[in-house]
Amino acid sequence: MAKEKLSYIQKQCIGSAGKLMQQTEMIHPGARIGVAMSGGMDSWVLMRTLLYRKKIVPFTFEMMALHINPGFDNTSHAPLTPWLVEHGIPYHIETTTDGPDAHSEVNRNNSPCFYCAMKRRTRLFELCKQYNLTHLAFGHNADDLVGTFLMNLYEGGSVRGMSIKEDFFSGDLTVIRPLLMVKKDIIRKCVKQWELPLWDNPCPSAFDSRRKDVMDDFWELAGKYKNLKQNVFNGLTRWQLGLTLESKEK
Numbered sequence: 001m002a003k004e005k006l007s008y009i010q011k012q013c014i015g016s017a018g019k020l021m022q023q024t025e026m027i028h029p030g031a032r033i034g035v036a037m038s039g040g041m042d043s044w045v046l047m048r049t050l051l052y053r054k055k056i057v058p059f060t061f062e063m064m065a066l067h068i069n070p071g072f073d074n075t076s077h078a079p080l081t082p083w084l085v086e087h088g089i090p091y092h093i094e095t096t097t098d099g100p101d102a103h104s105e106v107n108r109n110n111s112p113c114f115y116c117a118m119k120r121r122t123r124l125f126e127l128c129k130q131y132n133l134t135h136l137a138f139g140h141n142a143d144d145l146v147g148t149f150l151m152n153l154y155e156g157g158s159v160r161g162m163s164i165k166e167d168f169f170s171g172d173l174t175v176i177r178p179l180l181m182v183k184k185d186i187i188r189k190c191v192k193q194w195e196l197p198l199w200d201n202p203c204p205s206a207f208d209s210r211r212k213d214v215m216d217d218f219w220e221l222a223g224k225y226k227n228l229k230q231n232v233f234n235g236l237t238r239w240q241l242g243l244t245l246e247s248k249e250k
C-alpha cells in the first residue's frame with residue numbers, strides 16, 4: 001500500500017501520539033487494542049492516528065472499534081460501519097438505553113453524565129474481556145486533561161489529572177490515552193483534513209455541563225494573560241507524563 005502523505009498538522013498529531021506511546025511503552029508487540037469510538041472528533045482522530053501508526057511501527061498490533069450508542073438515535077452511528085469496513089477494522093457496535101435512562105426516573109441518584117459514563121465504561125470493560133483485548137484506548141486530549149485537573153481541584157479539592165496508561169484487573173487490561181498530549185485545536189484541524197465522518201451527539205446534556213463552565217472560565221482567563229494557556233498546558237502535560245514515567249521505573 002502506498003504511504004499516505006501527511007500534512008504538517010497530521011504529522012504533529014501522529015508524532016505526538018507516537019512519542020508518548022514510545023516514552024511510556026504504552027503497547028507491546030501483539031497488543032489487541034479496543035478503540036472506544038463515540039463518533040466525536042477525538043475518538044475519530046484517535047482511530048486515524050492508530051491506524052497510521054500500525055503501518056509504521058516495527059511490530060504488529062491489532063485494533064478493534066467499540067461503539068456504544070447511548071440510544072437517543074439508534075441510527076446516529078450509520079457512518080461508522082462503512083468506514084471501518086473500508087479500512088479493514090473489526091468492530092462491535094451496540095445500542096443501549098443508557099442515554100434516555102440517565103435522564104429518567106431510572107437514574108435517581110446521579111447526574112445524567114455520571115450515570116451514562118459509568119454504564120459505558122462498565123460495558124467497554126466487559127467487551128474488552130469478551131474479545132480478549134489487552135488495551136482500551138480513549139480519545140481524551142490535552143484540553144481534557146486541563147479540564148479534568150481543574151474540575152478535580154475546584155470541585156473535589158484533589159490534585160488529580162487523567163492517566164496516560166493505567167492497568168486494570170491485575171494488568172489484564174490497560175487503559176491508554178495516546179492523544180493526551182495533543183491539543184484540541186490540532187484535533188479539530190485533523191478532522192477536517194482527514195474528512196472524518198463525525199456525527200452529532202444528540203444528548204440533551206451534551207452542552208450543559210459544569211465542566212464546560214469551568215473551561216469557559218479558563219479560556220476567558222487565558223485570553224487576558226499572555227502565556228497563561230501555554231504555561232498551564234505545558235505544566236500539566238509534563239506533570240502527568242512525569243507521573244507515568246515515575247511509575248514505570250518502580
Ligand SMILES: Nc1ncnc2c1ncn2[C@@H]1O[C@H](COP(=O)(O)OP(=O)(O)OP(=O)(O)O)[C@@H](O)[C@H]1O
Nearest residue numbers: 036037038040041042043066067068069138139140
Ligand atoms: N458512546 C461511546 N462509545 C464508545 N466510546 C465512547 C463513547 N463515548 C465516549 N467514548 C470514549 O470516551 C472518550 C471521552 O468521551 P467524552 O464523552 O468525554 O467525549 P469527548 O472528549 O468529546 O471525545 P469525542 O470527541 O471522542 O466524543 C472518547 O474519546 C471515546 O474514546
